[in-house]
Amino acid sequence: MSLITELASQAHSAARTLAVLDTERKNQVLLAMSAALRANVDSILTANEQDLNHARAAGLSDAMIDRLTLTPERVEAMAQGIDTIVKLDDPVGKRRELCVRPNGIRVSKLSVPLGVVCMIYEARPNVTADAGALCFKSGNAVILRGGKEALASSLAIADVLQQVLQLFKLPKALITVVPDPDRALMLELLQQRDYIDLVIPRGGEGLINFVSDNSKIPVIQHFKGVCHLYVDKAADVEKALNLLLNGKTQRTGVCNALEGLLVHKDIADTWLPIAAQALEDSGVRINADRRSAGYFNGANILEDQEFGQEYLRLEIAVKIVDSLDDAMEHIAQFGSHHTEVICSEDIQAAARFQHEVDASVVMANASSRFSDGGELGLGAEIGIATTKLHAYGPMGLESLTTEKYLVDGHGQIRE
């Protein structure tokens, strides 16, 4: 048996033990994990120093090195993240009654863990603790395959968590770090359909495409975030301005930042001059359709087919639309099913937009930047899905479970 098959099959067996652990016990283990991270901060930082030395020697970018760097505060944040997960509701074991059939059998559904979750990610060592704790609380074993840049740090964090597992007589294989970042081994991991139930890649579009194209296991896909703000004719001008600036400028390199602005023609004369000034003051580069270009200084003209770009920097696409329907049509064509926002005081317009726009998160009068697990109250987020199966949007503990049917009878047979 190869190393990868062995790791996967051990995780699969370990998952059975965890699936039946009660909430109180799981929380005790999680609290011991956060305490152990705090107690072992020195060994974690020592391992991280190794990763940083390699990263500096390899000439990695400052942004990459920043993502990789652990400090006592960042380890404390990881521990606090686990403490937060302790407080979340256990998603496993929830019974939902469906019906009692005419023959008297009682049919219900019971939420159960998925089994084994495989995380594939790049250079963020904190994913090891976050995903480890989220999967543990939801009753799943996890296999963590991080980038080689953070390997020593990930192994050190996993080692601390595994020591806690052993203290509680639980199998170490509940939290497994793949010790070799070789791509061939990742490919092998993606074939383990018998042992792994779900793959969650986190990283750039290249990584997600590679995993999707090569996996025999279902993959949570999260491609890109081309999010729009539609400023309706019935918009409150101040709210619209706040939502625009917050969505575009508060943080630009993230998937829930705004990339497109659609403005109803009836409000253009009132609102666009103010918005244009504010965007200019914030240093946002403007790409505009011919109709809206005149409101801006030095806008780049966008042709119809050029919309839909994910800029991830201080740059935005602007278009004037004739109606709510035209706005929704534009979003259907150029959106990425991530997050879409309407700003309107017209309750009916807002409701139509929310019901009809096909995106995982549809907001009325709130910033696109709220589109993540923490902000939406999930407590923590294991990933985000922009494909519609199983989960759609930010995924918390509930998305790490499914439901099985229970049937209770008193000897009924089928005629």
Added chain:
Amino acid sequence: MSLITELASQAHSAARTLAVLDTERKNQVLLAMSAALRANVDSILTANEQDLNHARAAGLSDAMIDRLTLTPERVEAMAQGIDTIVKLDDPVGKRRELCVRPNGIRVSKLSVPLGVVCMIYEARPNVTADAGALCFKSGNAVILRGGKEALASSLAIADVLQQVLQLFKLPKALITVVPDPDRALMLELLQQRDYIDLVIPRGGEGLINFVSDNSKIPVIQHFKGVCHLYVDKAADVEKALNLLLNGKTQRTGVCNALEGLLVHKDIADTWLPIAAQALEDSGVRINADRRSAGYFNGANILEDQEFGQEYLRLEIAVKIVDSLDDAMEHIAQFGSHHTEVICSEDIQAAARFQHEVDASVVMANASSRFSDGGELGLGAEIGIATTKLHAYGPMGLESLTTEKYLVDGHGQIRE
């Protein structure tokens, strides 16, 4: 654009129209569909006669020809199936409140259709009407790719349904039959990730493996049904006997038939002689472990690694176990995550079995034969999943939807 890409992209566009149709309108369309099937029974039977002539000329088996054959009664059953779907609750548009965050944004989830569902099936013409109606009610466009044996019948049924769509000014592309059963075209269909959201194959293990291995779109997998009855020491002997005979003999070629019998050692002397006699009377061939073989006449001895077969005929594997835990261990090793049954009057034993056994349907004191959508009260079944993602077990209307997040604010931005 190739034929297949064109069909898929038309279905994708059509799905947007359907996603926003209200329940009353959908039910009107469905009632018109069942009426139109009844009114066009002659043209459907004429097309079916073509399929049957080809099938006889090709020397297809009697069983295959029976599955293919339509009669006035079978067309009426299809129409009644649609009438039943009209009465089912609309799964789309259900709002579930999640929370109001400290900043005042209100977070909820809204159930939405998946988009485009692709059914891949063999020679059953009724799937065309059943899947067409289930997908329509759940707001999904459907692409039907049946086997070549039933092509003329499927096209005739789809033609009737499409005429109704046009009468209601809805796009024909909501229900599409692939007009050419060429395998290369099926392969092309399985690549249409941009337009199709879910593939449901129905048929033998070969078809399901072919689809799973070649699809770029998520596939609902339903491999096999190796279902067990565990007769606990606290079982009611008569119930146990009824569940055994019903599960094994009522219909043998189906995935929810029993293939394994596990008997607690403490009840073996009392119950196994009666069970052995009843199985012999029903002509069931016995494969038994060494410990139970003595209770049967002429049992074939099974070694440990030979358990787990799907017989699909009057044949069963029998084993004596020392405890509930041993029974669950055997099922974990040899079960297929389909349906598992405990017979016991001990409520705690039944509850442990239901919670701990990892199968899509876990029954206490009821026949495994109840494991299908109709019997479990789903109204109708589009498929059954033995993998755990998105859906697990029989899939009804609810499984053809997912949920998106809605956020309602009054101008909140992220700090």
